[in-house]
Amino acid sequence: MRRFLLLFILIGVTASAQEATEQQTSVFGDYYPISIKPTVRYLSSMVDQEEILFDANPVVYYSFYNNMVKNLQDESDKRFSSTFYASFQPHIRMYNENSRPVKTPSYRVLLGFQLLRKTDGNHFLAAALESGHYSNGQSGCAFDINLDDETSPCDAIYAMITDQTNLSDILNRVNGNFSTNFTRVSGNFRYNNLKKNTPYQVHSFTGWYELWHNNMFFLADLGGYNPLDIDIYGRHRLGFEYEYLHTYKETLKYSVGLRMEGISGAHPSVEPLRAEVFGTWYPFKSDFGFFVSYIYGHDNYNYRFVDSGNQISVGVSWDWFTPFQIKRVENLRSKQ
DSSP states (O other), rough: HEEEEEEEEHHHHHHHHHHHHHHSSSSSGGGOSSSSOOOOEEEOOOOTTOOOOEEEOOOEEEEEEEOOOHHHSSSSOOEEEEEEEEEEEEEEEEEESSSSSSSSEEEEEEEEEEEEEEESOOOEEEEEEEEEEOOOOOOOOOTTTEEETTHHHHHHHHHTHHHHHOOOHOOTTBBBOOOOEEEEEEEEEEEEETTTTEEEEEEEEEEEEEEEEESSSBOOOOOOOOOHHHHHSSSEEEEEEEEEEEEEEEEEEEEEEEEEEEEEETTTSSSEEEEEEEEEEOOOOSEEEEEEEEOOOOOOOOSGGEEEEEEEEEEEEEEESSOOOOOOHHHHHHHO
16 A cells, blocks of 8 residues: 555656646747656566565756747748757666665766658658766665675676676665766657647657767766676667557547667676567546556666566656647648
8 A cells, every 4th residue: 555655646746747847838848759758657576686666757858949849830841840958867766675765766867959850741750869877876886785886895796797697686786886878869750640730640660779888978087887887788779669649539649659678788697678568548638648568678777677577567657749730731731
């Protein structure tokens, strides 16, 4: 009962904050064609060492410049839209432990640029370049709870790791350090079927490549990784997502999709594949939805990518790029 009470409290707080930002024109209300959706969910545990109470991604985007909606609804023939932004992407889990209810959280802080082009057929092509820092803010040795990171005793633990070592069994889940800088390149294509100038059927295809590197923005030697960790992390990650979004009679909206990620160059005990099948129901005429999903493969919570297995989740999400009326379509049709 306690886990569900905490989950609903967090959902309520997040929903209230989201509603408040939607009622005003601000950097919080802009659209991002390539983005991570904020979520709050129940998530089953992947390994026996930990029992998850809930999992949350309270992601926020702050635009320095964003003309996405303006250009798509403009009466002119502008085809390109863009945005330059910062994003804070925390990933928080609460575990069923009295002494440490929240441990080793994840933080992504990044700068990003996106470019969107509307085709003659009213479809969208988008590209994104993002770079920043990813860590959990801990100082302990990743594989020994009694040692500090980047000390000689901790280095000796790393020296004992072989290709046969099961890293999930020895991971320091209390305060083990995880840190790297990263750069991600993404592309998205949205195939829109329109009704009354609003997309009512959308096929969205997204692919991305992510490189983990030591220097922030490839320039500053800040917030990078321990050299002993990078051979465990793997430098390269590839991903793909397909989502089908359908609005029925302008009142019922739902989506189904598949999300996949692969890790290249990680330790042999790491499962390189992660796959998630999901479905979302939007009961109100808004970007707020309820979703369920099934996950197979490695975990995506900081150093817990060394864990792998099966999970189910149930929760709520908010969409940063919901279908909206493209007024420019009506103008072009009237000219024709």
